[in-house]
Amino acid sequence: MTxxxxxxxxxxxxxxxxxxxxxxxLAAVIFFSAYGLVMAxxxxxxxxxxxxxxxxxxxSGIISVLFVVAVFRxxxxxxx
Amino acid sequence: MRKLGSFLxxxxxxxxxxxxxxxxxxxxxxANPSNTVTTxxxxxxxxxxxxxxxxxxxxxxxxxxxxxxxxxxxxxxxLAAALAILGxxxxxxxxxxxxxxxxxxxxxxxxxxxxxxIVFACYVxxxxxxxxxxxxxxxxxxxxxxxxxALIFGFDEAVKKFPASKRVFFEGLAVLYFMLLGLxxxxxxxxxxxxxxxxxxxxxxxxxxxxxxxxLTSGITIASLFYILKKVERE
Numbered sequence: 001m002t003x004x005x006x007x008x009x010x011x012x013x014x015x016x017x018x019x020x021x022x023x024x025x026l027a028a029v030i031f032f033s034a035y036g037l038v039m040a041x042x043x044x045x046x047x048x049x050x051x052x053x054x055x056x057x058x059x060s061g062i063i064s065v066l067f068v069v070a071v072f073r074x075x076x077x078x079x080x
Numbered sequence: 081m082r083k084l085g086s087f088l089x090x091x092x093x094x095x096x097x098x099x100x101x102x103x104x105x106x107x108x109x110x111a112n113p114s115n116t117v118t119t120x121x122x123x124x125x126x127x128x129x130x131x132x133x134x135x136x137x138x139x140x141x142x143x144x145x146x147x148x149x150x151x152x153x154x155x156x157x158x159l160a161a162a163l164a165i166l167g168x169x170x171x172x173x174x175x176x177x178x179x180x181x182x183x184x185x186x187x188x189x190x191x192x193x194x195x196x197x198i199v200f201a202c203y204v205x206x207x208x209x210x211x212x213x214x215x216x217x218x219x220x221x222x223x224x225x226x227x228x229x230a231l232i233f234g235f236d237e238a239v240k241k242f243p244a245s246k247r248v249f250f251e252g253l254a255v256l257y258f259m260l261l262g263l264x265x266x267x268x269x270x271x272x273x274x275x276x277x278x279x280x281x282x283x284x285x286x287x288x289x290x291x292x293x294x295x296l297t298s299g300i301t302i303a304s305l306f307y308i309l310k311k312v313e314r315e
Contacts, residue, residue, distance in 0.1 A: 050134070050136050050212050050213065050214065050217075053212055053213055053217050054216060054217050054220075057217050057220045057221055057224065058220055061220070061224050062220055062223065062224060062227070062302050065227055065231075066305065066306065066309060069306070069309045069310060070309060073309070
Protein backbone atom coordinates (compact mmCIF):
# COMPACT_ATOMS: atom_id res chain seq x y z
CA MET A 1 0.00 0.00 0.00
CA THR A 2 2.02 2.92 -1.24
CA UNK A 3 1.18 6.59 -0.75
CA UNK A 4 0.17 6.73 -4.43
CA UNK A 5 -2.47 4.07 -3.84
CA UNK A 6 -3.84 6.01 -0.87
CA UNK A 7 -3.99 9.14 -3.01
CA UNK A 8 -5.79 7.28 -5.80
CA UNK A 9 -8.31 5.76 -3.42
CA UNK A 10 -9.02 9.20 -1.94
CA UNK A 11 -9.53 10.53 -5.46
CA UNK A 12 -11.90 7.63 -6.15
CA UNK A 13 -14.00 8.44 -3.09
CA UNK A 14 -14.12 12.13 -3.99
CA UNK A 15 -15.14 11.33 -7.56
CA UNK A 16 -17.82 8.92 -6.38
CA UNK A 17 -19.33 11.57 -4.12
CA UNK A 18 -19.23 14.11 -6.98
CA UNK A 19 -20.95 11.64 -9.31
CA UNK A 20 -23.73 10.79 -6.87
CA UNK A 21 -24.41 14.37 -5.81
CA UNK A 22 -24.20 15.89 -9.30
CA UNK A 23 -27.45 17.38 -10.61
CA UNK A 24 -26.23 17.57 -14.21
CA UNK A 25 -26.43 14.17 -15.89
CA LEU A 26 -23.77 14.93 -18.49
CA ALA A 27 -21.32 16.10 -15.82
CA ALA A 28 -21.99 12.91 -13.88
CA VAL A 29 -21.20 10.80 -16.95
CA ILE A 30 -17.96 12.67 -17.57
CA PHE A 31 -16.91 12.28 -13.94
CA PHE A 32 -17.81 8.60 -14.22
CA SER A 33 -15.37 8.32 -17.11
CA ALA A 34 -12.68 9.97 -14.99
CA TYR A 35 -13.56 7.55 -12.20
CA GLY A 36 -12.85 4.68 -14.60
CA LEU A 37 -9.42 6.08 -15.43
CA VAL A 38 -8.45 6.41 -11.76
CA MET A 39 -9.85 2.95 -11.05
CA ALA A 40 -7.67 1.56 -13.84
CA UNK A 41 -4.62 3.12 -12.17
CA UNK A 42 -5.63 1.45 -8.90
CA UNK A 43 -5.88 -1.93 -10.63
CA UNK A 44 -2.45 -1.37 -12.12
CA UNK A 45 -1.07 -0.53 -8.67
CA UNK A 46 -2.62 -3.73 -7.29
CA UNK A 47 -0.85 -5.79 -9.97
CA UNK A 48 -3.73 -6.49 -12.34
CA UNK A 49 -2.75 -4.86 -15.66
CA UNK A 50 -5.21 -6.98 -17.64
CA UNK A 51 -8.11 -5.70 -15.59
CA UNK A 52 -6.73 -2.16 -15.89
CA UNK A 53 -6.82 -2.40 -19.68
CA UNK A 54 -10.39 -3.70 -19.60
CA UNK A 55 -11.40 -0.96 -17.17
CA UNK A 56 -9.97 1.82 -19.36
CA UNK A 57 -11.46 0.46 -22.56
CA UNK A 58 -14.89 -0.44 -21.24
CA UNK A 59 -15.70 1.96 -18.44
CA SER A 60 -13.90 5.09 -19.63
CA GLY A 61 -14.45 4.49 -23.31
CA ILE A 62 -17.51 2.52 -24.26
CA ILE A 63 -19.78 2.94 -21.24
CA SER A 64 -19.28 6.71 -21.29
CA VAL A 65 -20.26 6.93 -24.94
CA LEU A 66 -23.33 4.75 -24.40
CA PHE A 67 -24.30 6.79 -21.31
CA VAL A 68 -23.89 10.09 -23.19
CA VAL A 69 -26.16 8.80 -25.95
CA ALA A 70 -28.69 7.64 -23.36
CA VAL A 71 -28.56 11.00 -21.53
CA PHE A 72 -29.16 12.94 -24.74
CA ARG A 73 -31.99 10.61 -25.54
CA UNK A 74 -33.79 10.81 -22.21
CA UNK A 75 -33.40 14.42 -21.04
CA UNK A 76 -35.97 16.84 -22.50
CA UNK A 77 -33.69 19.90 -22.57
CA UNK A 78 -31.11 18.42 -24.88
CA UNK A 79 -33.43 16.52 -27.19
CA UNK A 80 -34.90 19.73 -28.66
CA MET B 81 -45.03 4.92 11.25
CA ARG B 82 -44.34 3.44 7.85
CA LYS B 83 -41.01 5.24 7.77
CA LEU B 84 -40.07 3.78 11.12
CA GLY B 85 -41.11 0.34 9.95
CA SER B 86 -39.04 0.49 6.79
CA PHE B 87 -36.09 1.85 8.77
CA LEU B 88 -36.27 -1.05 11.21
CA UNK B 89 -36.66 -3.51 8.36
CA UNK B 90 -33.60 -2.13 6.55
CA UNK B 91 -31.57 -2.14 9.76
CA UNK B 92 -32.48 -5.77 10.31
CA UNK B 93 -31.46 -6.72 6.78
CA UNK B 94 -28.24 -4.73 7.13
CA UNK B 95 -27.37 -6.46 10.39
CA UNK B 96 -28.09 -9.83 8.84
CA UNK B 97 -25.84 -9.07 5.86
CA UNK B 98 -23.05 -7.81 8.12
CA UNK B 99 -23.27 -11.00 10.19
CA UNK B 100 -22.96 -12.99 6.97
CA UNK B 101 -19.89 -11.01 5.99
CA UNK B 102 -18.32 -11.71 9.38
CA UNK B 103 -18.74 -15.43 8.77
CA UNK B 104 -16.87 -15.27 5.45
CA UNK B 105 -13.17 -16.21 5.33
CA UNK B 106 -10.84 -13.28 5.88
CA UNK B 107 -9.58 -11.76 2.63
CA UNK B 108 -6.02 -12.75 1.79
CA UNK B 109 -5.78 -15.51 4.39
CA UNK B 110 -3.49 -18.25 3.03
CA ALA B 111 -5.66 -20.91 4.66
CA ASN B 112 -8.74 -19.95 2.62
CA PRO B 113 -10.21 -22.74 0.51
CA SER B 114 -9.74 -20.60 -2.60
CA ASN B 115 -6.03 -20.34 -1.81
CA THR B 116 -5.47 -23.99 -0.99
CA VAL B 117 -7.56 -26.04 -3.42
CA THR B 118 -7.30 -24.81 -7.00
CA THR B 119 -5.05 -21.76 -7.02
CA UNK B 120 -1.73 -23.55 -6.25
CA UNK B 121 -2.40 -25.93 -9.13
CA UNK B 122 -3.11 -23.04 -11.49
CA UNK B 123 0.06 -21.20 -10.47
CA UNK B 124 2.43 -24.16 -10.49
CA UNK B 125 1.08 -26.13 -13.46
CA UNK B 126 -0.93 -23.57 -15.44
CA UNK B 127 1.86 -22.25 -17.65
CA UNK B 128 3.07 -25.75 -18.53
CA UNK B 129 -0.34 -27.34 -19.05
CA UNK B 130 -1.80 -24.58 -21.20
CA UNK B 131 1.21 -23.05 -22.99
CA UNK B 132 -0.02 -19.62 -21.94
CA UNK B 133 2.31 -17.16 -20.27
CA UNK B 134 -0.57 -14.91 -19.24
CA UNK B 135 -2.09 -16.84 -16.38
CA UNK B 136 -5.43 -15.01 -16.50
CA UNK B 137 -5.94 -16.02 -20.12
CA UNK B 138 -4.72 -19.51 -19.34
CA UNK B 139 -7.35 -20.00 -16.65
CA UNK B 140 -10.12 -18.28 -18.60
CA UNK B 141 -9.63 -20.24 -21.80
CA UNK B 142 -8.68 -23.65 -20.45
CA UNK B 143 -9.68 -24.46 -16.89
CA UNK B 144 -12.66 -22.12 -16.96
CA UNK B 145 -13.74 -22.26 -20.57
CA UNK B 146 -17.28 -23.24 -19.55
CA UNK B 147 -17.57 -20.06 -17.53
CA UNK B 148 -16.25 -18.06 -20.46
CA UNK B 149 -18.83 -19.62 -22.72
CA UNK B 150 -21.50 -18.70 -20.20
CA UNK B 151 -20.28 -15.11 -20.28
CA UNK B 152 -20.51 -15.09 -24.05
CA UNK B 153 -24.08 -16.36 -23.87
CA UNK B 154 -24.91 -13.68 -21.27
CA UNK B 155 -23.50 -10.92 -23.49
CA UNK B 156 -25.42 -12.32 -26.43
CA UNK B 157 -28.60 -12.31 -24.34
CA UNK B 158 -28.07 -8.61 -23.57
CA LEU B 159 -27.81 -7.90 -27.27
CA ALA B 160 -30.88 -9.98 -28.06
CA ALA B 161 -32.92 -8.20 -25.37
CA ALA B 162 -31.86 -4.76 -26.61
CA LEU B 163 -32.74 -5.73 -30.17
CA ALA B 164 -36.10 -7.14 -29.13
CA ILE B 165 -37.08 -3.98 -27.27
CA LEU B 166 -35.59 -1.23 -29.42
CA GLY B 167 -35.26 -2.79 -32.87
CA UNK B 168 -32.95 -2.04 -35.76
CA UNK B 169 -32.60 1.08 -37.82
CA UNK B 170 -34.66 1.18 -41.02
CA UNK B 171 -32.73 0.25 -44.11
CA UNK B 172 -34.49 2.61 -46.52
CA UNK B 173 -34.33 6.06 -45.11
CA UNK B 174 -33.35 9.47 -46.38
CA UNK B 175 -29.89 10.53 -45.33
CA UNK B 176 -29.95 13.19 -42.66
CA UNK B 177 -26.88 15.41 -42.81
CA UNK B 178 -24.88 16.10 -39.69
CA UNK B 179 -26.00 19.11 -37.68
CA UNK B 180 -22.42 20.27 -37.28
CA UNK B 181 -19.87 19.33 -39.91
CA UNK B 182 -16.69 18.20 -38.13
CA UNK B 183 -13.52 20.03 -39.03
CA UNK B 184 -11.35 18.53 -41.76
CA UNK B 185 -8.52 18.34 -39.26
CA UNK B 186 -10.40 15.78 -37.14
CA UNK B 187 -11.48 13.81 -40.20
CA UNK B 188 -7.99 13.52 -41.67
CA UNK B 189 -6.47 12.71 -38.28
CA UNK B 190 -8.96 9.91 -37.82
CA UNK B 191 -8.40 8.56 -41.31
CA UNK B 192 -4.72 8.23 -40.43
CA UNK B 193 -5.31 6.86 -36.94
CA UNK B 194 -8.04 4.31 -37.55
CA UNK B 195 -5.79 1.69 -39.24
CA UNK B 196 -3.45 1.87 -36.26
CA UNK B 197 -6.36 1.42 -33.89
CA ILE B 198 -7.44 -1.68 -35.77
CA VAL B 199 -3.92 -3.12 -35.74
CA PHE B 200 -3.68 -2.43 -32.01
CA ALA B 201 -7.01 -4.16 -31.40
CA CYS B 202 -5.88 -7.24 -33.35
CA TYR B 203 -2.56 -7.23 -31.48
CA VAL B 204 -4.29 -7.12 -28.10
CA UNK B 205 -6.70 -9.91 -29.07
CA UNK B 206 -4.15 -12.25 -30.66
CA UNK B 207 -1.45 -11.81 -28.02
CA UNK B 208 -3.85 -12.42 -25.16
CA UNK B 209 -1.92 -15.56 -24.28
CA UNK B 210 1.46 -13.87 -24.01
CA UNK B 211 0.94 -10.34 -22.78
CA UNK B 212 -1.58 -8.03 -21.19
CA UNK B 213 -4.92 -8.06 -22.90
CA UNK B 214 -7.11 -10.69 -24.46
CA UNK B 215 -9.98 -11.25 -26.78
CA UNK B 216 -12.44 -9.24 -24.75
CA UNK B 217 -10.31 -6.09 -24.64
CA UNK B 218 -9.33 -6.40 -28.29
CA UNK B 219 -12.93 -6.79 -29.37
CA UNK B 220 -14.02 -3.77 -27.38
CA UNK B 221 -11.23 -1.65 -28.88
CA UNK B 222 -12.39 -2.75 -32.32
CA UNK B 223 -15.95 -1.73 -31.44
CA UNK B 224 -14.72 1.64 -30.21
CA UNK B 225 -13.15 2.20 -33.63
CA UNK B 226 -16.60 1.77 -35.18
CA UNK B 227 -18.09 4.17 -32.61
CA UNK B 228 -15.40 6.80 -33.27
CA UNK B 229 -16.07 6.48 -36.98
CA ALA B 230 -19.81 6.94 -36.43
CA LEU B 231 -19.28 9.96 -34.19
CA ILE B 232 -17.02 11.76 -36.64
CA PHE B 233 -18.32 10.82 -40.07
CA GLY B 234 -21.96 10.59 -39.04
CA PHE B 235 -24.29 7.75 -38.23
CA ASP B 236 -25.54 7.32 -41.81
CA GLU B 237 -22.02 6.83 -43.10
CA ALA B 238 -21.42 4.23 -40.39
CA VAL B 239 -24.63 2.41 -41.33
CA LYS B 240 -23.52 2.37 -44.97
CA LYS B 241 -20.07 1.01 -44.09
CA PHE B 242 -21.37 -1.64 -41.66
CA PRO B 243 -25.02 -2.29 -42.55
CA ALA B 244 -27.47 -4.30 -40.50
CA SER B 245 -27.30 -7.22 -42.94
CA LYS B 246 -23.61 -7.69 -42.16
CA ARG B 247 -24.13 -7.23 -38.44
CA VAL B 248 -26.73 -10.00 -38.31
CA PHE B 249 -24.19 -12.47 -39.68
CA PHE B 250 -21.54 -11.59 -37.10
CA GLU B 251 -24.01 -11.49 -34.20
CA GLY B 252 -25.25 -14.96 -35.02
CA LEU B 253 -21.76 -16.28 -35.67
CA ALA B 254 -20.29 -14.98 -32.43
CA VAL B 255 -21.64 -17.50 -29.92
CA LEU B 256 -22.10 -20.29 -32.44
CA TYR B 257 -18.42 -20.11 -33.35
CA PHE B 258 -17.37 -20.51 -29.72
CA MET B 259 -19.59 -23.57 -29.31
CA LEU B 260 -18.51 -25.17 -32.59
CA LEU B 261 -14.89 -24.77 -31.53
CA GLY B 262 -15.78 -26.47 -28.26
CA LEU B 263 -17.40 -29.36 -30.14
CA UNK B 264 -14.11 -30.01 -31.98
CA UNK B 265 -12.65 -31.67 -28.90
CA UNK B 266 -15.34 -34.37 -29.12
CA UNK B 267 -13.64 -35.72 -32.24
CA UNK B 268 -10.48 -36.64 -30.34
CA UNK B 269 -12.35 -38.27 -27.48
CA UNK B 270 -12.43 -35.43 -24.97
CA UNK B 271 -15.25 -33.61 -23.31
CA UNK B 272 -16.88 -30.44 -24.60
CA UNK B 273 -14.34 -27.57 -24.65
CA UNK B 274 -11.60 -29.83 -23.34
CA UNK B 275 -8.54 -28.97 -25.39
CA UNK B 276 -6.09 -31.04 -23.35
CA UNK B 277 -5.95 -33.91 -25.81
CA UNK B 278 -4.64 -31.88 -28.72
CA UNK B 279 -0.92 -31.56 -29.30
CA UNK B 280 0.80 -28.35 -28.40
CA UNK B 281 0.65 -26.55 -31.80
CA UNK B 282 -3.01 -27.41 -32.46
CA UNK B 283 -3.86 -26.44 -28.93
CA UNK B 284 -2.24 -23.05 -29.43
CA UNK B 285 -4.36 -22.54 -32.53
CA UNK B 286 -7.50 -23.44 -30.63
CA UNK B 287 -6.66 -21.03 -27.81
CA UNK B 288 -6.17 -18.32 -30.40
CA UNK B 289 -9.49 -19.27 -31.96
CA UNK B 290 -11.25 -18.97 -28.62
CA UNK B 291 -9.67 -15.53 -28.07
CA UNK B 292 -10.93 -14.43 -31.46
CA UNK B 293 -14.38 -15.79 -30.64
CA UNK B 294 -14.50 -13.80 -27.39
CA UNK B 295 -13.34 -10.67 -29.21
CA LEU B 296 -15.94 -11.15 -31.92
CA THR B 297 -18.76 -11.53 -29.41
CA SER B 298 -17.84 -8.56 -27.23
CA GLY B 299 -16.99 -6.32 -30.15
CA ILE B 300 -20.11 -6.97 -32.19
CA THR B 301 -22.33 -6.68 -29.11
CA ILE B 302 -21.01 -3.27 -28.15
CA ALA B 303 -21.03 -1.98 -31.72
CA SER B 304 -24.62 -3.19 -32.19
CA LEU B 305 -25.71 -1.67 -28.89
CA PHE B 306 -24.33 1.65 -30.06
CA TYR B 307 -26.17 1.36 -33.38
CA ILE B 308 -29.41 0.53 -31.58
CA LEU B 309 -29.11 3.50 -29.21
CA LYS B 310 -28.18 5.93 -31.99
CA LYS B 311 -31.11 4.74 -34.05
CA VAL B 312 -33.47 5.52 -31.18
CA GLU B 313 -31.86 8.94 -30.77
CA ARG B 314 -32.58 9.89 -34.37
CA GLU B 315 -36.30 9.24 -34.26
